[in-house]
Each structure stands twice: as structure tokens, then as C-alpha cells.
Amino acid sequence: MVKKGQTKRQPWVKNLYSNREYPDNYTDASFLKELRMNLHCRIYTLTEAIAGITVLNNQISCITGFLILYQLMLSDSVSPSTILMPSCGITGIGYLCYRGRSLSWSLLGEDSKTLVTVVFFGYLFSPMLHTLTQAISTDTIYTMTFFVLLGNLIFGHYGLDVAMVSKAISLNAAIFGAICLASRLPTSYHAFVLLVEAAVFFVLYPIMTEANWHAGFMVPIFAICCMALYCISRPVLYLYASTTIFLNFVCPFIFVCQQQYKFNIHGPWDEAIVEENTEENLDDNL
Amino acid sequence: MRICMVSDFFYPSIGGVEEHVYNLSQMLLSLGHKIVVLTHAYGDCSGIRYVTGYLKVYYLPIKVCYNQCILPTAVCNVPMLRAVLVRERVEVVHGHSAFSALAHEALMVGSLLGLKTVFTDHSLFGFADLSAALTNNLLEVNLGMVNHAICVSHIGKENTVLRARVAKNRVSVIPNAVDTALFTPDPQQRPSNDIINIVVASRLVYRKGIDLLAGIIPRFKNTPNVNFIIVGDGPKRDLLEEIREKTNMQERVQMVGAVEHDKVRDFLVRGHIFLNTSLTEAYCMAIVEAASCGLQVVSTSVGGIPEVLPQSLILLAEPEIDAIYAAILIAIDRHQKSSFKVSPPVANGHLPSDANGKVKRRRRRKADTPTYPSQLPSSSAPPADQNSPAEPVMCPYRCNELVETLYNWEDVALRTVKVYDRVLQERSFTTSELVFAVWQHGSWFLVFFVVAHFLMRLLELWRPRKRVELAQDIQRTPS
Numbered sequence: 089m090v091k092k093g094q095t096k097r098q099p100w101v102k103n104l105y106s107n108r109e110y111p112d113n114y115t116d117a118s119f120l121k122e123l124r125m126n127l128h129c130r131i132y133t134l135t136e137a138i139a140g141i142t143v144l145n146n147q148i149s150c151i152t153g154f155l156i157l158y159q160l161m162l163s164d165s166v167s168p169s170t171i172l173m174p175s176c177g178i179t180g181i182g183y184l185c186y187r188g189r190s191l192s193w194s195l196l197g198e199d200s201k202t203l204v205t206v207v208f209f210g211y212l213f214s215p216m217l218h219t220l221t222q223a224i225s226t227d228t229i230y231t232m233t234f235f236v237l238l239g240n241l242i243f244g245h246y247g248l249d250v251a252m253v254s255k256a257i258s259l260n261a262a263i264f265g266a267i268c269l270a271s272r273l274p275t276s277y278h279a280f281v282l283l284v285e286a287a288v289f290f291v292l293y294p295i296m297t298e299a300n301w302h303a304g305f306m307v308p309i310f311a312i313c314c315m316a317l318y319c320i321s322r323p324v325l326y327l328y329a330s331t332t333i334f335l336n337f338v339c340p341f342i343f344v345c346q347q348q349y350k351f352n353i354h355g356p357w358d359e360a361i362v363e364e365n366t367e368e369n370l371d372d373n374l
Numbered sequence: 375m376r377i378c379m380v381s382d383f384f385y386p387s388i389g390g391v392e393e394h395v396y397n398l399s400q401m402l403l404s405l406g407h408k409i410v411v412l413t414h415a416y417g418d419c420s421g422i423r424y425v426t427g428y429l430k431v432y433y434l435p436i437k438v439c440y441n442q443c444i445l446p447t448a449v450c451n452v453p454m455l456r457a458v459l460v461r462e463r464v465e466v467v468h469g470h471s472a473f474s475a476l477a478h479e480a481l482m483v484g485s486l487l488g489l490k491t492v493f494t495d496h497s498l499f500g501f502a503d504l505s506a507a508l509t510n511n512l513l514e515v516n517l518g519m520v521n522h523a524i525c526v527s528h529i530g531k532e533n534t535v536l537r538a539r540v541a542k543n544r545v546s547v548i549p550n551a552v553d554t555a556l557f558t559p560d561p562q563q564r565p566s567n568d569i570i571n572i573v574v575a576s577r578l579v580y581r582k583g584i585d586l587l588a589g590i591i592p593r594f595k596n597t598p599n600v601n602f603i604i605v606g607d608g609p610k611r612d613l614l615e616e617i618r619e620k621t622n623m624q625e626r627v628q629m630v631g632a633v634e635h636d637k638v639r640d641f642l643v644r645g646h647i648f649l650n651t652s653l654t655e656a657y658c659m660a661i662v663e664a665a666s667c668g669l670q671v672v673s674t675s676v677g678g679i680p681e682v683l684p685q686s687l688i689l690l691a692e693p694e695i696d697a698i699y700a701a702i703l704i705a706i707d708r709h710q711k712s713s714f715k716v717s718p719p720v721a722n723g724h725l726p727s728d729a730n731g732k733v734k735r736r737r738r739r740k741a742d743t744p745t746y747p748s749q750l751p752s753s754s755a756p757p758a759d760q761n762s763p764a765e766p767v768m769c770p771y772r773c774n775e776l777v778e779t780l781y782n783w784e785d786v787a788l789r790t791v792k793v794y795d796r797v798l799q800e801r802s803f804t805t806s807e808l809v810f811a812v813w814q815h816g817s818w819f820l821v822f823f824v825v826a827h828f829l830m831r832l833l834e835l836w837r838p839r840k841r842v843e844l845a846q847d848i849q850r851t852p853s
Contacts, residue, residue: 102528103681104549104657105780112546112789113522119542120532357498357533359654360676360693365585365613370620 124354131347137340139303143246145336146297149309151237151262152328154289156316158269161278168281175288182296206287214270214280221271229268236261236268240290245298262290306336375794376408376463380480381470382443384413384431388635390659391471391496394526394550396429401787403427408847410462412455414444414476428848432458436476446475446512448482448822452829455483460842466794468492469520472499472509478516482823485519485808486830490797493517494524494548495534498656498677510537515819518811521797524548524790526657527678533656539815548789549682551781552662556636559668559770560643570706571601573645573669575638575660576652578608583651583674588613589695590651590702592621600626600706605641607632642667647705653693655679661688666777668770670705674698686768687776712767 097109100116107114132140160166187195221229239261243254266286270279297305310332317325363369379399383391399409404427415421415433423431434454439445459467459480467484469477472495481491493516500506517523517538523545525531531545565571576582587604591614594600604614604627611629618627630641642648648664650673658679661671665687673679675690682688691701768776803811805827812823 103684104527104547104678105684112524112548112792113543115531115542120536123532123536353501353536355532355536356529357654357677358500358502359581360583360674362583362585362653362693364580365588370613370616 120355122355126350126352127354129350129352131350132344134340134344137343138336141336141340142303142306143297143301144241144244145306145332146301146309147241147244147246147294148332148335149306149313150289150293151240152313152317153309154266154285156313156320157285158273158282159320161273161282164274168275168278172281172284175285179288179292182292186296186299207284210283210287211280214283215276217267217283218270218273218276218279221268224268224271226272229272233265233268236265240265245294247298259290262286266290375791375798376465377402377794378410378412378459378462378464378467378480378484379470380412380467380474380477382414382474382476383471384411385425386416386419387442390550390657391474393635393659394494394496395470396425397551397553397783398787398790399429400427401783402791403429405787405791407791408462410458410464412458412476412480414438424848430462430848434458434476439475441473443473444475446478448479448819449825449829451476451479452483452826453833455480456487456830456833457837457842459484459487459489460839461845463844464489466490466492466797468494468794470494471496472513473497478512481516481520482826483830485803486805486827488802490794490800490802491520492522492524492793492797493520494526495530496526496656498530498533498654499537501537511816512819514538515812515816518815519803519808521800521802522546522793524793526550527681529678529681530656546789546793548786548793549781550657550659550662551783551786552659552666552777553783554666554774554778554781557639557642557663557666557774559666559774561668561770563640563643564646565601565644568599569601570599570647570709571603571645572647572649572702573603573605573642573664574649574651575605575633575641575664576650577606578604578610578614580610581653582608582610583653583693584608584610584613586651586653586674586693586695586698587649588617590649590699591617591623591627593695593699594626595621595623598626602627603630603641603645604628605630605633605638638663639667642669645669646709647672647702649698649702650674650679651693651698652676652679658682662777662781666774668768668773670709670767672698672701672705684776684780687773708767 098106100107100110100114100118102116102118157171161168161171183199184191187199224232240258243252243258243261245253245255245258263283263286266283270282273279273282314325314329317328379395381391381395383389384395385392395411399411402409409429411429411431413431413433414436420433420435423433425431434451436444436451436454444451458464464484467480467489469481469491470493471477477493481493484491495513499510501510513534514537517534517540520540521544523534523538523540525534525545525547526549528547531542531547534540535542535545574587576584578584588610591602594602602623611631614627615629618624618629633641642664645664646669648661648667648669648671650658650661650664650671652658652674653676655677658673658677661673661679662682665671665683671683671688673688673690674693676693679688680690689701689705691697809820809823812819
């Protein structure tokens, strides 16, 4: 409510102690001048979104691949050794690629020590792990596996730093699922191979993909999974293919369309952001 | 006028809102209005109590849910609130603080009873996270039913207008105030040698920027004449103590812990520089109290802080360690360069004893109150170039007098009364208008609103308004 008629008025200042001549509910022209909209807002293109979602699809395909191997062993169509040998070879090649130029004898010695320990204890304990969940009914095992692998997907690390992400929960869920499934296999050697495969698929493979991932890799992975599923079960093939395509093309499309509703306002009322002192960075300030 | 102040926050709890409600009520009482304060029970403190100056406080028996707030059920306390409002013949319901669920409920009951409603928003909110979005929606619904809103700073008004979508002319800006008669300087309490005391007084939590403080203290590791006095307690206290250990400054950083509000002055007067590192603040009473005690104020420039004090009283810095450190250095430099000596208090017209000083101040203030609003501080304090270290330090007593011309509770009360007068002339909302307002701002709340409305109807049948026993007013003896 600006009172008109007062000719000589001091200009309004944005502070709390002058402006006596103005009514308290006076709104100056400078009102909301410092309002900023969509300051840190990033609009993604469809290509970016499609390329980004492949990381999630890769994890789904990784789980699918692991389950395919389990099915092959369960149905006895492939012997455990025929699975173990190639995956050992691929792991070796992957290791060389991963270490690359930084490979040295001492590093190789360290890593092989780790490998021998894991394989030795894994082999030693595989009879026990094999019988660990044998008393539980098959339906329970499959339901439980479904949920823990879903947990693996939910808590997985896809390159974003959010509160949900926990690599530890994700990995443990997957290994627990593998131990559950191992009890359905005929011998403890089968169980051992399944656990080795779980380590390859859920520990080593994510390390590789995190280091170098390209959206194009999804095509061969998708093709291999589809082919394997074609031999095993048609309904599962359709389910897998439709889920992947839905996630890879429909979801990014919806996301890109919804981006027009991105709206964020900033202003002087925003809390200043400072780095919180934690145990790690405490000494840097001293 | 019969006014009911409602807030979850009131004494015995301590904080900015509590102080505001208390001081405003006292001032309104002395202006001859009838005030009742509504809050929830604090442990033993329940029932109806009279505090200083026969201020009637209802401590309603409602369980506290989280952070001193009651559970926001919207309808469960309707009968009790209606009984109090009717019994006290309230004309204006004045709610305080957006966090207070009790205030929101009482405002709804008030508007359903056809009373006038005023709401004071004491805090700033962001828009980025989920909790802010939810609180903002609730506030939007409630402010839709309120006649007038009051904010404590211009930034606060911008923030409230944005997040609650109220019309701009329905929002007034009335700042907080500080009792300058209680926060008087006492330079003799300062160390007589060359030591400079930097005082920090706040809750030690993240929002008060304690992480910044933890970065600043180590910078003074090698300046043995700079000491810190840190008043307050909170989760970040461990961090500060760790910093103190690691930098070997146990002798020079005094951690006082939590202190009663009336004891804060004793620590303020011992310092030369007051440091405020808040990350967000709608008004910040602490810096005004410090300036009133004659300290040089160094503060982060966030929220409403740049509006609060004239440049001659405050050094503003961006919320970064380097900027604040530089500002403190300027303050120290000014202090060392200034020729200001602690002159005998009598020369300034103040007696050394605190009690006598208070009496003197009170009397003096009464004498020149009528001329007060015409005193424009801009004329008495020319804007200073902020970053020039040559600027001399103002005499502490001069600071106190200047702050007194800027803020006092009487002015706040008079301006608030203007708002009350204004809303009393407005027509109260009809039920259909209220329904429409709720529908517009957040239709999900209609569920609660309808229940509350029919509950009120039921109560009207069961306990008709005209048969409610009215509360007796205590006749105040003129003091």
C-alpha cells in the first residue's frame, strides 16, 4: 500500500531500521530481484539418457548371465569344469587388461596371493556352503534369491553419489543369493564353481565396467544373453528382452519429456553450503 | 484488544522465537492490551501460569512429538483450543514460527471461529529438498487461512511470499528487537593487556556454521594475543574441542557451554569482537545483542543479516573461511589502531554498577521515547567503507546508543498493533472462503479441514459459545 501524495520521501532501502516513512507491508520494486531460477539445472538429451541407463541394464544383464550359468549347471547340460576353465581364462585376460602397463612382478605376487587364498578357502569350505541352506525348501530359496538380487540392483553403484548407494550391501546381497542357489546344485564342486562365478560376475566384472564402460558394449551383452535364454526358456527371453528395451528406450524418453517440469528457485535465503569437518579432512584445516 | 499468542516455543525453552513472543507480549501488556500465551506443557510446567507482569500462559497438556513440537494432527486439539479461545474472548490469534504445529492448529481453529489471524514467520526455508517441499505446502495451506503474515526481515518476506504464495500486501516486515537496557557494554571487563577476545555465542550445530569456525580457530594458532570465548553447546562441541586439542590452544579457547540467556551478557562484555558464522538466518538476534554490548561484529553475509545492522556496526564476509578470517583481521587491525581507550564509565553518563546502569537507561529511554521514531539512524551513522581498516572502532557506549535508536520492543509492539488494527477492520473469512482457500493451496488438507469444521459444529451444540464460562481478567496494579 504505497501512500500517494508524499512527494519528498527518502528512497526505500533494503534494511530493517530505516524506511520509517513506509508502511510495514510496503513492497519495493526491488522485491525478489535476487531470485534466481534453475541455477544448477541440467537438461539431458535423449542420447545422453539412453547412454546413461545402459549402466543399469548392464547390471541386470550381469545378474541374468549369472542365473543362466546356474541354470546350465542345474540342468546338467554343461559340466562345471567347462564353465570354470573359460571363466578362468577370461578373468586372466581381464586382469592383464585392467592392470595394463602398471603390471609388475611384485603386484602380480600380491594379487596371486589374494587369488590363491580366496580359491583355496572357497574350495575348502564349498562342501559346507553347499549344505548350508539345503534344509530350506526350493521355493523359499528362489524367492529369497529374487529379493536379494533385487537388493543388489537397488543398492548398486551406478556412478551417482546418493545416500541409497552401498557397494557393501549390494555385493553381500549377491553373494548371499549365490550361496542360497548353491545348495540346489548336485555336488559341492558345482557349488564351488557357482561361488567362483558369483565372484567373477559381482566383484570383478563391476570393477572392469566401472573403469571403462561404453554404451555400445550393451549390444553384444544383450545379444549373448538373448541367445542363451533362447535355448533355455522362451518366456524368460521375452521377459528379459522387453524389460531391457523398456528400460533402455521408454524410460529415458519419459525422463527427457518430464524434464520440462524441472523448476528450482534460489535466492539469498538458501543455506550456505560449507564442507563439513569429518575425521578425514580435519587435519587439512590445521 | 484481546490477543492470543500461540507457539510451541515458549519459556522454559530458550531461543529467538521464545524471546520474541515473551518480549512482544510484555510490551503489548504494558500498552494496555490483554494477552494470553498458548503453548504446550513442558514437563512439570503445565496448566495455567502467570509470569512476569501477569502475563497469562496456558501450558496445554499435549504430548511433545519431535524437537519441542507437538504431533501435527490438525484436528485432535480442536476442542481444547476452541475452549481457550472462547473462554478468553480472544479477538486476534497470533501464531509464531512455521515449525510450530500448535500455532498452525490454533490459527485454523481461530479462523473457523471467525476470529482474525496473524502469523509471524521466523525462519527461512530453501526449496530444494523433500522436507522443505512438504513444510512449504503445509505452510501454504495455513497461510491461505490467515489474515496477515509478519516476517522478521525483507528476505524473510520474499521467502514467505514465494513458498506460501501469499499476496505481497498481506505480508508485513517487522523486525525483532533487543532490550538494549539489558545488553549494556562494560569495557572494564575486557582484558587490560593487549589480548583481544573473540566471542562466539550460538548453539553449536551445523546450521550455525560451526564447521567454518573450526576452520578459523587454527588460523590464530600463531597469534598468542587472540583468544576465543565460545558460549553454547550442541553436537558440534566435540569438533571444536578436538580442534582446540590439535592446535594446542586449550589456554586460549574457552568453551563455556550452555548459558542462561540473561548470563550471556557477562560473556559478551568480555570480548572485543563478536563472530557469527551462521549459514542461514532470518534475522539473527545474537549480532544485535553483541553490537548492543559494544562489540565489533563480524558475520557471514547470509539471509537477512545484511539488513540488520548499519555498516558502521558490522563487518560482513562471505561464508568462507578465508573471507571470514580476513574480516576478523580487519576488525583486529581497527581495534589496535583506534585511539579509543576505556574511558571512565562516569564520563559516558553510566555508572559502573550494572544495576544502576539499567535503572538509568530505563529512565532515560522513557524520557525520549516520544521523539524516537523521527531519529533516523542513517543520519547519525554515515555509511562507512566496509573494508577500510582505517575506520576507527566505535566507542562501546556509542554502539549501544546507536542500536537503541535502531531497534526496541516498544516500536515492534506498536507496529504489531497496527497490523492487529488492520486485520480487525477486515471482514473475517466465511467458511466457503476458507474451503476455497484450502482447495486452492493444497486440496489434501480438506480432509482435515472438513473434520475440524464438523467438530466445531458439534462442539457448538455440545458446549455453546454463549454458555462457556469467561475468564476473569486480573486487574494490574500500576507499577
